[in-house]
Amino acid sequence: MSGAHLAIRELSAGYQPGIDVVREVTLDLPPGRVTAVVGPNGAGKSTLLKTVFGFLRPRAGQVTLDGRPIHSLGPHRIKGLGVGYVPQGLNLFPQLTVEENLRMGGWTLRRDGRRLRARLDQVYDLFPALRQHRRRPAHELSGGQARMLATAREVVPEPRLLLVDEPTAGLSPALSGQVYEFLATVRRALGTSLLLVDQQIQEALEIADHVVLMDLGRVRAQGPRAEMHLARVRALIQRCLEGVDG
């Protein structure tokens, strides 16, 4: 399974009529690459991910996955095309067991029992700590284990593109490090493309191939990590916060 090519063209979207939170965004995510979207609060980063996954209908523009338009599809159809979405916070089912959570992750494979079983086994191999807790309810897991389960759940259907929204929001530095290890593991194992939004710029940049800076709904700068290094990104964000254009 290889990563998918996501193309976003002139995308505008918002929550209220006439007020766009994402404005004419154009981005290209090559297969198997990690793109980190950074920027100050209110830049429209999370809204961009919600729009790509179909939670929000774009007001204008196009989103294509390997050339196929997906901007008018609902989340369940986009998921069926191999796109995963990890929202902010823990996206688990607290009273379901670890195994049931993983099975829900494999919902799109439910008609192929053999493949689903194989995928579950592979996920347990990838995250061995989950195997011993498979019969425990998710709410009994430690913080780190729960984060692992949340990541593992998204891995079950072998996503070709994973949209990850603020994976370290509110986490301790130790847990943040773990989360990025999980994401790196997924990328290595599946070759999944990642579109990552995070306020923890340093950690996001360490994993990224390509960096996009957004402010007030627009893309202000983008480039490979070598160009968009930490010092430059911080300086650019500072300029955004000070209201300096460009």
Add this chain to the structure above:
Amino acid sequence: MWLAVSPGLLAQFTLAGLMMGVLYALMALGITFIYGVMKTINWAMGEFYMIGSFVQYLIVSHLLGPDLWWLALPATAASVFVLGMLVQRLLLRPMFVGGVERRDEYATVITIALLLLLRSLAAVINGPYQHTPGSHLPDVTLGPLSVPGAEVAAAVVGVLVLGLFFLLLHRTWPGLALRAAAQNRIGVQTAGVDLLRLDMVAFGIGVSLAAVAGGLLAPVYLVYPTNGAVATTKGFEIIVIGGLGSIWGALVGGLLLGLAEALGSALIAPAYQNAYGFLLLILLLLIRPIGLFGERARVV
């Protein structure tokens, strides 16, 4: 006021209470199930009970006859399931698309309007008449106890339906999705579930549970346009006793309400049967306001 009750009679009342409790539980289960998945309280639940009792009456009286009442029940459940899905699709689903603010509250208000609509329609169509599908089931003797056959059959089938419901929830993919949706509606969408369709199925299942209760009790109580009002009241009593959103709460609450009413009738006075449930409810609110199985928000 207090009656001298023999142990045999007390056992008979207890059994009757438990049997009625099973049917109350069906009703409450439907309410709590719909709330659990959709976060919407369906105030029109009693009207689906009423429709179930009418459908059962019509099929038994005009097509199958009282001996084949059990064959009418799946048809009653299926027809109300389809009706429930239609109602959800046409009246409630618009609240759940397009980012409507406070959609749960709006949806709840719509169910109140639906209650009035269905009850009025039934009154217009049926008029002031009351019906019964009748029953040829003989009384059942359990030791020293003699219980009407229709009540025993209703309780036994009620237990079977509860068993089927639990099998559906715990042994099938839609069941897993329904349990998951009750805990995290964003989560099921990110898993790839079509949540709008799942809501429709959940509503259909919930109201068909009420219809089954109505169908089973049709030969025990009369069938008429407002017979769902009492069922709704008792359903919500049970929800408060057991805890809103709790499946086990609905089951245990239903049995407790049935017992409270039966034992109150036996030991104090049958005239106040409906008051004993309220006494139980008030007592429980004082001791445990979130209900027996109610939980504060549980997060990982």
